[in-house]
Amino acid sequence: MRYLVAAFCAIAAPVVAQEGPSFDCAKAGTSAEEMVCADADLARLDRLVADRYAAAMAAARALDAGADEAEAELRAYQRGWIKGRDECWKADDQRACVQASYQRREAELVATWMLEEPTNTAFWACGGNPANEVVTMFFDTDLPSLRFERGDSIDVGVLTRTASGARYDGSFGRFIWIKGNEATYRDPDPDGTEYRCVLREER
Template sequence: MLTPMQTIMRIQTSRLSTLAFSILFLSCSVNATDAVSPAFDCQKAQSQVEVLICQDNQLAKLDMQINATYQKVINQISSKEIANVKAFQRGWIKGRDDCWKAAKIKQCVQSSYETRLTELQIAAGEFEVPEPIQYECGLEANDTLTKVTAYFYNDTAIPAAMLTVSPTSDYINATNLALLTRTASGAKYQGQNFSFWTHQSEATLSQYAQADLNCKSH
């Protein structure tokens, strides 16, 4: 026969065991509930990057966002444009999967997702088109006036500027997307072969292999 003290000890041990099991069960349930699946089938994941996405909720959510916004774009364009958009998307996926070569793989994948999501959000018209700001650039540098119309998007995955530039050059198109990067002062938008650095009513347009152009809004 157990003494009163032994009975109390056994009850306490039983309660602790039950509590520990309950905590473990709840933890497993929460993890299972919180798990996020990407838009692709993780059972068929092949690349190192795809496996990482399936294991990381943040990346999986970004994949779902990309897929939903991509479908919006597809539904809004003509059949002639769809082939080009799909080819570009396949190229982007290949570039994303090349992040396995990066020193920080997740950071590379996340940056790839956020950049592409920003492009798609603007293409899909998910945000109201901002009021344009007109700039005149470079008249004092080469007697050729470069006109820039800037649309600044602040609510996209990465804040961005859509710039229309006239005249164009060998390194800049008529319409260009630039993404906000961190700077000590002002706002620097980085695009392919160019950057656009704004500060109050002034800006600097920098292009590959060309002199910087000073710009003023009007």
């Protein structure tokens, strides 16, 4: 019997370890990290973001040109994100803040670095001008997300709750609110122009 118990413990130990976050909880230094250590779903999100970050770093290192700069920028953004997550102690709902922080970071890493194939790509003609194009690539991340491409501008949007349609909010006020084959698109600040867009092509 003792051999069976020992064998079970040997098998179970990695599983238990996998339930924790990517960092050492004994060294948790902020309330956000302590919350992640005590919450299985937040720990899962932490592991997910850590895996996505590692994949993005690998993609940055594989660049033919500008790899060092891309790695440095990615590290800086990750440090900035961690600082932002740790600021969730100021939020009324700290857990919701931490969860949203992880979900958005995963979406940013996947969509920016194209870590997965998009589930769908839509081409929108906006403002009644076919040349005024917005491209959206959709990703099956923990919180559904998309990649905006507009000219040489790239951004990431995440799904937000609405009464109808599907709205994805990006950076600096940018959003697209999709209802069937039509959408309202808003450019980021300081421009902030809104356009009525029509689906031109879908892949």
